[in-house]
Amino acid sequence: MIQAGVRALRRGAGLLWLARARSQPSTGAGALDACPLAISGLSVSYGEKPAIFSVDVEFPSGSLIAIVGPNGAGKSTLLKAALGIIPKLSGRVEVFGKSIDDARGNVAYVPQRASVDWDFPARVIDVVMMGLYRTMALFALFGSAERQRAMACLERVGMADFADRQIGQLSGGQQQRVFLARALAQDADLYLLDEPLAGVDAATERAIMDVLKGLREEGRTVVCVHHDLATVRDYFDQIVFVNVRKIASGPVEDVFTDENLQKTYGGRLAATHIDKLRVAAE
Amino acid sequence: MGTEFVQLSLMPMLIGVLAAVACALPGNFLLLRRQALIGDAISHVVLPGIVVGFLVTGSITAWPMMIGAAFAAVLSVVLIEAIKRLGRIEAGAAMGVVFTSMFAGGVVLLEQSDTSSVHLDVEHALYGNMESLIWLAADGWGSLIDWAALREMPSQAPRLAVVLVLVAAFVFTFWKELKISTFDEGYALSLGIPALALGFALVVVTAIAAVAAFDAVGSIIVIAMFICPPAAARLMTDDLWVQVAWSVGFAVLSAVLGYLLAGYGPLLAGFDHAVSAAGGIATVSGLILAAACLVGPKRKRVGVVREG
Structure with missing residues (x-):
């Protein structure tokens, strides 16, 4: 009775968005054959200058992917536009072969x-x-029941x-872990994280990377906006260089090169980065 | 405390309580969204809306004025958004510009138009006129179950009761959605919660509460009730449910205590006039906030740099 009443109320009150949100079955294994996230011709602008311009990139399934680029390069904007949180000027986003609105459950x-x-x-x-x-x-x-599921994620x-x-009352690193636990509760196949390692302590960084690597082992796809070039080789399999446009993308061993760093960060800044990386490598 | 109390004081107190709670409920979310000023803005722009409603219809019945006021409230929200986006002006400044100029426009309209014969003036707009909300048909507590007497009660009471039910229904129906989108709008949008529409709906509900309360109790109370009870409640707890419960309690306490103090306090102190009930209620809500600032268990120093 109550169920039927709630359903009728939803229809009657025009709350179809809620009904639709929940009636979606969680994507089955078949859907995972499609690319987790395919972006083509994506441009976003705040005001007159484009924040990202004509970006094409496909994120391969079951990998840990870093998005890197200088401040203001549009890395966060890329994630938000892919999620439909901010309006895009042009372009297409497909999540497991579907529109983002049909794939939100995943x-x-x-x-x-x-x-926040x-x-x-x-x-x-x-x-x-x-x-x-x-x-x-x-x-x-x-x-x-919800509390138990949330506790397992914590x-x-x-x-x-x-x-x-x-x-x-939490430290920055603890707050970041809580945010990760909230995402884990969604039990999704695609994770999009904006700077999950920014300003966290070493223990948190290890804990977060362990969880992210665990997600990859389970065949899920994890995309991180990442700022620390020194850890790219250790943490990620794939990298996307962004500076308003997409500069390069692919496996870290092929694409994480001085040349691409130079193109992404430009001039002296890149030289400092590259020097630091050399020191880190030695 | 018999017939006279029911006739003279019961209705103003009841109306004060209904108005206070109807404003405090959405006020909790406005406060957490750092939009507390929007209640202030809306309650000011109600004045030109009421004046225009009167000028268009020539009547001082409640509905044309409330429709005018609601229209002005929505217009002000649209203007604030437009100024914010087109002028790239910070939200507080945009609100300040809109509500002061619309309120001033309302004052000018009021003085230019022939409203001197009706009970519509700036003081009424600010303080309301709670003391006039008497229930002469009542002849004691028994009138509360006497249909004939109930029909004669001031129309503000049933109107505010309906508005309170509406406001409460909105807040509790969309509790989860309001909570998530208030805490983290980007995340709410990623879940498919229409956070922007919900934010607008919250402002519309705020406007409805403000308009209904304004008509009965004036804008001073409206502004105070949007901010003071929720702000004091926030200092009592770290749980949103408990915060909302405290804010309702504080709103009721302000209305009852404020009315009694304004009505009987000065007499007890030896003065021969009661003071404005609206002023009394707003003052008590401010004192409650001050007390919560001093002794609330969850107060903390703000502006302290926390370790990252």
């Missing part, structure tokens, strides 16, 4: 940690349970002991 996003107000009145567990939103009905409240990032902490 994509998890980790925004930049600094993009951590003084928000919520505990760690509340934030992680947000990742279960798409599996919940309109009026349903988060219950013990366990994976080593934050189970902090479940009832107010989020404002």
Whole structure:
């Protein structure tokens, strides 16, 4: 009765977006044959200058992919436009061969940690349970089943002991792990993370990379905006160089070259980066 | 505390409570979105809306004025967004520009038009006139179950009750969606929650609450109730549910205590006039916020640089 009533209410109240969001079956194994994320001719502009311009890139399945480029190169914009969070000027985005709106149940996003107000009145567990939103009905409240699933995700990032902490009391690294746990709760096949290693401590960096590598072992695809060129070789299999346009993309061993760094970062900045990398390599 | 209380004080208190809660509920989310000023903006632009509603229809019945006010509220939100985007001006400044100029326009309109014969003036707009919301048909507490007497109660009471139900229904129906999109709009959008439409809906609901409350109690209370109870409640807890519950409690307390203090306080203190009930309620809500700042368990120093 209640179920039927809720369904009728959804139709009647024009809340079709909610119904649609939940009626989607989670993508089966067959859909994974399609490219997890294919972007073509994507341009985005804030005002007059393009933030990214005519980017074509395909992210191969089951890999750990870094997006690198200088500040203001449009790395975060690329993720947001792929997710349909910001409007695109032109171009196409396909997620597992479908439009992003039809694939949302299979994509998890980790925004930049600094993009939210951590003084928000919520505990760690509340934030992680947000990742279960798409599996919940309109009026349903988060219950013990959701709590258990969220706890399992917190366990994976080593934050189970902090479940009832107010989020404002966490360190930067702990906040980042909570964001990762929230994405894990979505149980997606494509993960898009914006600077997951920015400003975190060494222990957190290890914990996060262990989880991301684990996701790759499970055949999932993980895309990270990444800023630390020194760790690219250790952490990632694929790299995409972006500076408004796409400069290069492919396996790290083929594409992570002085030439591409030069093209992406330009002049002296690149020289410093390359020198640092040499020092790091020795 | 018998017939006289029911006739003179019950309705203003009830209306004050309904208005306070209807404003405090959306106020929680406005506060967390750092949009608290939008309640202020909306309650100011209601004035020109009411004046235009009067000029167009020539009537001072509630509905034309409320429609005019609602229209002005939506117009102001659109103007604020337009100024923000086209002029690339920060949100607070855009709100400030819109609500002061629309309020000033309303004052000019009011003075130019022939509204002197009706009860419509700037003071009324600011303080409302709660003391006039009397229920003469009542002859004691028994009137609360007497249909004939109930039909004679000030129309603001049932109207605000309907608005409160609407506001509460919106907040609790979309609780999860409001919570996620308030905390992390980008993430909400990535889940497919229409966060931008929801944000606009919140502002519309705020406008409805402001317009209905303004008519009964004036803009001072409206502004105070959007901000003070939620802000004080935030200092009491780190849980959103509990925060909303505290804010409702503080809103009720402000309305009841403020009304009683304004009505009876000065008399007890030896003065011979009661003071404005709206002023009393707004003042009490401010004092509650001050007390929460001093002793609230979750107050913290802001501006302290935290370790990254």
